Amino acid sequence: MRVGEKDLYNKEKEEVAEAAVVTMPTKVAWDGPDDTLNPYNWPSSRKVSIAIIISLGQLVCLMTTSIVAPALPQIAKDLGLGDSETQMSFSIFILGQGFGSLLIGPLSELFGRKPVWVGCTLFFILWNSLCPVGKSKAVLIVGRFLGGAGGSCGVVLSGPIIADMYPGKDRGKSLAIATLFPYLGPAIGPIVVVVVSGMFIIHESCKPIILQYKAARLRKQGVPVAADGPSSSLLSKIVVGLSRPIQLLTTRLVIQLLALIIALAFGTYVLVLSFFARVFINQYGQSATSSSLQYIAIALGSTLSTQAGGRLMDFIYARLHDRQPEGASALPEFRVPLILLGGFLLPTGLFWLGWSAQGHVHWIMVDIGAMIFTVGDFLASQAVLAYILDEFPTHAASAGAAARMVSNILGFVFPLFAPQLYDGLGYGLGNSLLAFVWIVVALPVAVALWFSGDKIRRVGRSQQDA
Secondary structure (H helix, E strand, C coil): CCHHHHHHHHHHHHHCCCCCCCCCCCCCCCCCCCCCCCCCCCCCHHHHHHHHHHHHHHHHHHHHCCCCHHHHHHHHHHHCCCCCHHHHHHHHHHHHHHHHHHHHHHHHHHCHHHHHHHHHHHHHHHHHHHHHHHCHHHHHHHHHHHHHHHHHHHHHHHHHHHHHHCCCHHHHHHHHHHHCHHHHHHHHHCCCCHHHHHHHHCCCHHHHHHHHHHHHHHHHCCCCCCCCCCCCCHHHHHHHHHHHHHHHHHHHHHHHHHHHHHHHHHHHHHHHHHHHHHHHHHHCCCCHHHCCCCHHHHHHHHHHHHHHHHHHHHHHHHHHHHHHCCCCCCCHHHHHHHHHHHHHHHHHHHHHHHHHHCCCCCCHHHHHHHHHHHHHCCCCHHHHHHHHHHHCCCHHHHHHHHHHHHHHHHHHHHHHHHHHHHHHHHHHHHHHHHHHHHHHHHHHHHHHHHHHHHHHHHHHHHHHHC
16 A cells, blocks of 8 residues: 555544544533532532421421311311211321322432422422312312322422432431421421422432433533433333332332331321320310420420431441441441330330320320430431431432331321220320330331341342342
8 A cells, every 4th residue: 555545544544533432422420529410519508408498398298297186176076077087187198198109209210309399399289278278078188188199299309309419428417407397397386388499499409310411411512422221211211110119119128127117107106196185185184275285395306306316327327337347338227226226215205105194194294205205206217218218329219108108008097096096095005005016016127127137138129229
């Protein structure tokens, strides 16, 4: 080959190589560990603002759950409700949360946290506004069910949004921020919170969705973008996403066990909420207004557990991680000590609360027992949520929805038999029965997770949900 022809040949090769580089599809990823699009790298002010907004969203939802409890006798009189219908009008809101979570969790992984949160919040406002103006038991029950379905977005998405923004070592502190306001709801009554402000403050935090937005921007700029996995229709993605919570609940043993703990904790908590005012009305002769003030004890217990418990969780997590070999990954089982601590305090509070009321001891003793119970309940529940976030980083919303579905079903059922439980056994034996059920069922599960958590987590695990 002549010299001129050789130079021309080399030049053509270089042009072909350059063209291949230009046209080769780009795989969308973060621009290094300090990419400002990554929620881990967002400014602290943005993270805290988002956490406060979702915390307020939870406040409104949980406040709506319990706000009718002191007024149940008057509601029953006005609408002609029987005992079972009265309890159903209270707990149907929680059943709605259970069914709503099955949709909200997976949809947030498909379309993003923000649009799902905003849409469900508006849906909640609509149905919750219709409940008091319908003046019929059908509107009340249906409205509270659908309102619960929409309002569950705050509870379902708070954990995943926090996990999007904070790494595991800061999970306790971050959950403490997200739970700053919610459990004040039982004590502070009707508060107007402008949840729609979330439209302007909340940023999308779901990492796969952020990368999808980035890919769309690159395509508009003419940059070829590599497909993220096999292509599939939107309908098939929705079907797969909506089926994921049920799939996780039926195949993953760890979800089943965690769901059992959180379900017993939440069901007992809702039952206590439903009868708590009645204790002070029947046993201590207080008015409905005065009895509603006793919910301050529950609010104090929940606030203490979520704020102090979050910092204690991070402390335990760091200490256990430091004991591991250099370079070893942290384990979800580092959350179990807090589950055990809560598991001890919860039945202690139930015994204290029940027998204080049964013996007509000064009402402050009942409040102290309620506070101890609430501290234990929420310490255990908060640690279970952190365990789920650690084990399911990609599908945290779906895994959380699977666990919460069981808890919401028990939260619906437990208050239905509250009158029969306490009328038949009294407050002392009734609460003791609940405490013994917790001791026999929940505590052994926590112990099993501590000693055999790795084996339990491997049962039913697939590449998709790992």
